[in-house]
Each structure stands twice: as structure tokens, then as C-alpha cells.
Amino acid sequence: MYRVDNKRIVLVIFAQMSEKTKLDLKVMWKLLKFSKPYYLIFSTAIILMIVFAVLGPLRPFLIKEMIDNFISGDGTDLSATAVHVNRFMEWIANPVKATDYLFLWTILLLGILLIESIIQFFLTFVANLLGQSIVKDLRIQLFQHFNSFRLKYFDTTPNGTVVTRLVADIEAISEVFSTGLITMIGEIVSLVMVMTFMFAINWQLTLFVLLPIPILLIATRIFARAMKHAFQKERVQVNKLNTFVQEHISGMSIVQLFNRQKIESEKFDSINKDHRQAHVDAVWANSIFFPVVELLSALSIGVLIMWGMMQLNHNTADLEAAFGTITSFIMYVFMLYRPIRQLADRFNVLQRGMVRAERVFEELERIDHIDARGTITTFDFQQAIRFENVWFAYKDEDWVLKGIDFEVGANQSIALVGTTGAGKSTITNLLTRFYEFQKGDITIGETSIREIELSVLRRNIAIVMQEVFLFSDTIFYNITLGDTSITEEQVHEAAKKVGAHQFIMNLPGGYSYNVRERGGVLSVGQKQLISFIRAYVYNPKILILDEATASVDSESEELIQKATSELQKGRTSIVIAHRLSTIVNSSEILVIDDGRILERGNHEALLAQDGHYKKLYDLNFAKED
Numbered sequence: 001m002y003r004v005d006n007k008r009i010v011l012v013i014f015a016q017m018s019e020k021t022k023l024d025l026k027v028m029w030k031l032l033k034f035s036k037p038y039y040l041i042f043s044t045a046i047i048l049m050i051v052f053a054v055l056g057p058l059r060p061f062l063i064k065e066m067i068d069n070f071i072s073g074d075g076t077d078l079s080a081t082a083v084h085v086n087r088f089m090e091w092i093a094n095p096v097k098a099t100d101y102l103f104l105w106t107i108l109l110l111g112i113l114l115i116e117s118i119i120q121f122f123l124t125f126v127a128n129l130l131g132q133s134i135v136k137d138l139r140i141q142l143f144q145h146f147n148s149f150r151l152k153y154f155d156t157t158p159n160g161t162v163v164t165r166l167v168a169d170i171e172a173i174s175e176v177f178s179t180g181l182i183t184m185i186g187e188i189v190s191l192v193m194v195m196t197f198m199f200a201i202n203w204q205l206t207l208f209v210l211l212p213i214p215i216l217l218i219a220t221r222i223f224a225r226a227m228k229h230a231f232q233k234e235r236v237q238v239n240k241l242n243t244f245v246q247e248h249i250s251g252m253s254i255v256q257l258f259n260r261q262k263i264e265s266e267k268f269d270s271i272n273k274d275h276r277q278a279h280v281d282a283v284w285a286n287s288i289f290f291p292v293v294e295l296l297s298a299l300s301i302g303v304l305i306m307w308g309m310m311q312l313n314h315n316t317a318d319l320e321a322a323f324g325t326i327t328s329f330i331m332y333v334f335m336l337y338r339p340i341r342q343l344a345d346r347f348n349v350l351q352r353g354m355v356r357a358e359r360v361f362e363e364l365e366r367i368d369h370i371d372a373r374g375t376i377t378t379f380d381f382q383q384a385i386r387f388e389n390v391w392f393a394y395k396d397e398d399w400v401l402k403g404i405d406f407e408v409g410a411n412q413s414i415a416l417v418g419t420t421g422a423g424k425s426t427i428t429n430l431l432t433r434f435y436e437f438q439k440g441d442i443t444i445g446e447t448s449i450r451e452i453e454l455s456v457l458r459r460n461i462a463i464v465m466q467e468v469f470l471f472s473d474t475i476f477y478n479i480t481l482g483d484t485s486i487t488e489e490q491v492h493e494a495a496k497k498v499g500a501h502q503f504i505m506n507l508p509g510g511y512s513y514n515v516r517e518r519g520g521v522l523s524v525g526q527k528q529l530i531s532f533i534r535a536y537v538y539n540p541k542i543l544i545l546d547e548a549t550a551s552v553d554s555e556s557e558e559l560i561q562k563a564t565s566e567l568q569k570g571r572t573s574i575v576i577a578h579r580l581s582t583i584v585n586s587s588e589i590l591v592i593d594d595g596r597i598l599e600r601g602n603h604e605a606l607l608a609q610d611g612h613y614k615k616l617y618d619l620n621f622a623k624e625d
Contacts, residue, residue: 027357031176034134041130048123049186055116057193059109060331064201066105067324123182131178139170142360148369151434152394160243165363168238169356176353184346187339194335202325208303209333212296216340219292220347226281231348231355234278241275244268297337301330370433372454379452381460381541382410383445385431385572391439392430400426401437402595406588413573415583417616418592424576427592428544431574432461462540466547468527475504476511479534486537494536497566499559500529525559532563543573589613 035042143166154162198206248255248264255264385408392401401423408414416424429435431442433454442449449457470478479494480486491511495501503526507513515522522530535543545564577583584603591599591606591613598612606613 027354027361028176028181030361031134031173031353031357034138035130035177037137038130038133041126041133045123045126045130045182046185048119048126049182050189052116052119052123053186053190054193055112055119056190057197057332057335059112060328060335061197061201062105062109062112063331064324064328067327127182128178130182131174131176134177135170135174138173138360139166142166142170142364145364145366148372149366150368150370150436151429153366153368155394158243158247160246161239163246164239164242165360168242169360172356173353173360175349176357180346180349180353183342184350187342187346190339191336194332194339198329198332198336201328205325205329209300209329209336211303212299216293216296216337220340223288230278230281231352233281234275234352235355235359237271237275237278240271244271293337293340297333300333300337370454371436371450374449374451374453374457376447376452377456379444379447379456379460381444382572384409385542385574386443387427387430387440388443389440390427390430390437390442392426392435392437394435400595401430404440404595404597406590406597406600408572408574409587410572411570412587413568413575413585415575415577415586415589416592417577417583417589417613419616422592423595424592425546426595428463428546428574428576431542431544432458432463459538460541461544462535462538462542463544463546464528464531464535468524468531470515470522470527470530472514472517474509474512474514475507475530478515478530479511479537481534483538490537491533494533498529498532498536498563500526500533503529529559529563532567536563536567541571543567543571545573545575545577547576591616 146162146166195206195210198209244267248268255261387404387406390401390404391399393399404423404427406414416427418424426435430437431449433449444452476488476491479491488511492501495504504510504513515527573586575583575586583589587602588600589603589606590597591611593612599606599609601609607617
């Protein structure tokens with residue numbers, strides 16, 4: 001039931017929006033669906049807000065009754081409302097004097113104020129609890145959604161954009177519930193109640209007081225459009241700023257090495273100015289709108305004063321009789337314009353939240369997932385790997401691999417060599433299904449890798465890359481990646497076989513040493529050794545070495561060569577290397593160029609052909625040999 005009511009309320013709130021309204025309503029409805037698990041919290045917040053909105057307008061009405069019956073009058077000529085309330089008071093204390101009634105009504109007003117304060121406390125807590133709960137669920141879902149994307153998405157999307165979606169955009173969405181939608185509903189109810197009381201007291205005077213309202217509605221519509229444009233501009237600039245900062249902090253060494261500090265600072269200054277201007281545009285709209293609200297509020301007060309003067313021109317008794325009405329209407333005017341002014345603030349929050357939510361839902365609805373329809377969960381990976389006429393392109397038919405066809409026998413090793421950009425790493429990325437090939441097939445035994453459940457496939461393949469990524473955590477965590485099935489003894493044993501145990505133990509805290517962001521406190525060789533330990537403890541059936549020794553020193557390379565020999569035992573291996581020592585022992589060497597296999601054979605046979613491999617050997621390997 002609450003879902004229907006909520007949607008109806010939302011439709012009322014957004015009924016006067018611009019041509020973009022339908023899209024905003026769809027986004028709002030999607031957000032409301034995330035509140036479904038918290039319908040009790042949502043319903044409680046709505047009820048508390050409505051009660052709070054009703055109690056506020058009740059106070060000026062009671063004050064009017066007090067003035068009319070206990071201050072201006074003699075306390076005997078009571079209105080119908082006062083009679084009923086006073087009967088209740090008599091049941092409590094049996095008072096007989098007007099001063100006693102005045103005291104009890106004052107206590108009643110204080111009681112209402114106390115109740116309002118208590119409701120406001122719980123309302124603030126419940127609304128924020130709702131907002132943060134929804135944000136938690138939304139952020140988890142978005143992060144899991146990103147985890148399922150192909151690597152192609154991250155190749156083309158800046159890290160700063162992804163961070164903005166997960167952090168800033170979703171945090172803005174939380175305000176939609178904590179200080180936006182629920183508060184707007186309460187303020188709309190408050191407006192209705194205020195106008196109800198005003199018409200009940202004096203409908204002619206109410207019409208006079210409401211004369212400036214059409215002007216206010218026009219100003220609000222213009223303000224809403226201006227704010228939407230400002231928030232869209234702000235969204236773009238926040239994304240640019242986050243992306244720039246993310247990239248330049250990560251690449252600070254390059255900036256400093258090439259003395260680009262001044263130039264990059266000027267770029268940042270330009271981006272920051274655009275970011276500031278986007279916020280200034282929003283401030284400019286506010287700086288015009290709120291003085292207009294104050295002016296119209298003062299105009300309504302002026303109408304009240306004129307009406308009071310007209311009463312005075314008749315006679316003093318008329319003014320005295322209208323004193324309670326004037327007092328209550330002055331309070332109602334402020335209560336009337338305050339929600340309207342606050343509605344503009346809430347509308348700002350909603351606009352910002354809708355703009356950010358629209359971007360988040362674009363990502364959630366993006367279909368860029370890896371095809372994970374494989375169902376085989378138990379599989380023997382110690383079988384031959386075959387690439388059968390495989391074609392692959394990152395975009396359209398701009399082919400990177402063209403008819404790749406080869407086989408790696410079970411527990412054998414094959415090496416891939418070639419110039420940079422020839423397609424060597426792409427071949428291994430297809431085996432791990434980081435990317436999906438368009439033509440041909442890749443099989444293990446007689447089974448296509450697409451038929452194997454994705455997590456099972458990757459659990460049995462280990463990759464040691466040239467550029468090792470380490471998390472800002474302990475060495476032990478970077479080896480196990482949080483896998484609780486890997487024991488400390490297994491890690492120590494693997495480190496000893498790789499030859500890294502001693503250098504790890506020499507670090508402060510040993511395996512508990514925090515390597516900081518990206519392992520910045522370790523050398524390239526040390527990070528590479530940790531990646532070998534990581535591969536070893538996961539005990540893969542298939543091993544991929546992607547130029548694992550290309551950037552290490554001779555001493556580290558010697559350790560890595562021993563680790564490689566140990567790690568390759570009993571495993572099918574694919575080796576991409578720029579060093580002769582890592583490929584000469586392979587069962588077969590494939591020479592890759594422009595996405596094709598040009599030559600294949602062992603080291604001696606390829607040298608004898610005097611072809612591409614011989615040229616690569618003379619250029620890269622001869623001195624090493």
C-alpha cells in the first residue's frame with residue numbers, strides 16, 4: 001500500500017517540472033524500489049513527517065484562541081473549539097478563571113512544542129538511517145556490477161569516473177531520502193494545513209494574503225530550470241576534476257621527472273575554475289530566488305497590516321476583535337513562505353540527486369558483462385589447450401588477432417615472442433576470458449572455455465605480469481588476496497621455494513608489513529617475487545608468464561628463473577618474454593607479428609630458418625646468449 005501512496009506523492013511533487021520530468025520520475029521510481037527492504041523505516045519516516053507537519057500549523061491557531069478568549073476578551077465568551085478544550089481542562093483541574101485557562105493553554109502549547117522536538121529528533125534519525133541504508137545497498141550493487149564488466153570498459157573509462165560513480169554520485173543520492181523527498185512531503189502537508197487553518201479563520205483575508213503566490217510559483221519554476229542546468233554542469237565538472245586528480249596523483253613521478261609541474265598545475269587551475277563556475281551558477285540562482293521569496297513574504301505581511309488599519313478605521317473594538325486573527329496570520333505567513341523557501345532547497349537536493357542517480361542507473365543498466373553462461377564446475381585442466389582459428393578485435397572488425405591456431409600439450413610450455421603490439425598478451429587475455437573472441441574457439445581438451453563456469457576457469461589459471469599490482473595492505477594479504485583456505489605455513493613454504501622468504505623477514509613486521517599503495521615501498525624485483533608466491537600458493541593448473549622478468553635486475557631475475565622452473569612443474573605454461581633465458585626451454589616457440597603466427601618451432605630450428613625469429617634474436621637476445 002505504501003508503494004502506491006509514495007508514487008502518488010512523488011507524482012504530485014514533480015508535476016510542474018520541465019520537459020525532463022518523465023525521465024526524473026522514472027529515476028525517482030527506480031530509487032523508491034531500493035527502499036522496498038526498508039518499507040517500515042520509510043513508512044515510519046513518512047508518518048512522523050506528516051504528524052510533525054500537522055502540529056506546526058496547530059500552534060498559531062491555539063494562540064489565536066488564547067488571544068481572543070483569554071487576553072482580548074473576559075474569558076466567558078468562548079469559541080466552540082475553546083469550549084471543547086476547556087472541558088477537557090476542567091476534567092483535569094476544574095479551573096474557573098480566565099487566567100487559569102490561559103496557564104493551561106500555555107502548558108498545552110509547550111507540550112506540543114516538546115512533542116514536535118521529540119518527533120523531529122526521531123524523524124532526523126530515521127530519515128538518515130533510510131538514506132544511508134539505501135546508499136549502502138546501491139553502492140554494493142554498483143560495485144558488484146563493475147566487477148562483472150569486461151576489461152574493455154575499464155580500458156576506455158577513466159578511473160576517476162568510476163570512483164565518482166561509487167562515491168560522490170551515490171552519496172548525493174542519500175540526501176534524496178534524508179533531506180529531500182521525505183522533507184518535501186512534510187512541507188507540502190504543512191502548506192496544506194496552514195492554508196486550511198487560514199481559510200477556516202478568515203477566507204477573505206487569506207485570499208488577500210495569497211495574492212503574491214502566483215508570482216512565487218513563476219519564480220520557482222524559473223529557479224528549478226536554472227538549478228537543473230547548473231547541476232548538470234556541476235556533474236560534468238566534478239567528473240573532470242576527479243579524473244584529473246586520480247590520473248595525476250598516480251602519475252606524479254612522470255610529472256616531476258619531466259618537470260611538468262607548472263603546466264599540469266595550469267591545467268588543474270583551468271579545470272578547477274570551471275568546477276567553481278558550475279557552483280557559482282547554482283549560487284547565482286539561489287541569490288536571486290531567495291530575496292524574491294523574502295520580498296513576497298514581506299508583501300503578504302504588508303497586506304495584513306493594511307487589513308488591520310482598515311479595521312482600525314472602523315473602530316477600536318473591531319481591531320481588538322481581529323487582534324488574534326492578525327497575530328495568527330502573521331505566524332501563518334512565515335509558516336507559509338518558509339516551507340516554500342525550503343521546498344526550493346529540497347528541490348535542489350532532489351535535482352542534484354536525480355542528476356547523480358541518472359548516471360548511476362546508466363551504469364547499472366549498462367550491458368557490458370562477460371558471458372558467464374558456462375555450467376561446468378568440475379573439470380580436468382591438465383589437458384591440451386587449443387586455439388582454433390581465433391579472431392579478435394577490440395572494436396568492430398579492426399582485427400588484432402587473425403586466425404590464431406596452435407596447441408599447447410598438457411604440462412608442456414609454449415613461448416610467444418614478437419614485437420610490441422603484435423598480440424601476444426591479447427592471446428593470454430582471451431584464455432582467461434578478460435576479453436571475448438569473435439571467431440573461432442579456444443578449448444581445453446574437447447571443451448570450449450565458454451562452457452566452463454567462469455570462476456572455475458580463472459581459479460585454475462595464474463598470471464604473473466610484468467607490472468605487478470599490489471593492494472595497500474600486508475604482504476600476507478597480497479599473497480593470499482584474503483583467501484582463508486591458504487594457511488600461513490603454505491605462504492612461508494612458497495616464499496622459501498621462490499627465494500623471497502629472507503627479504504620478507506627482513507622487513508619490519510615480516511609478512512605483516514604494509515606495502516602501501518601499489519607496493520610503492522618495494523622494488524620492482526621484490527614485487528615480482530611476491531606475485532610469484534601468489535601464483536604458487538593458488539596452485540593453478542595453467543600458468544601464464546607475461547614478460548615477468550622484463551623489468552627486474554639480474555639478481556632478482558636469477559631468483560625468478562628458479563621460481564619459474566619450480567612453478568612450471570606439472571603445469572601447462574604459456575610464456576611471453578623479452579629475455580632468451582625464459583623461452584629457450586619451451587616445447588615450442590611461436591613468433592607473433594601483426595596478429596598472426598609467422599613462425600613456430602624450437603629455438604634451434606627457428607634460428608636455422610633465418611627468418612623473423614632470427615632477426616628478433618639478433619636484435620634482443622644475441623648479447624644475452
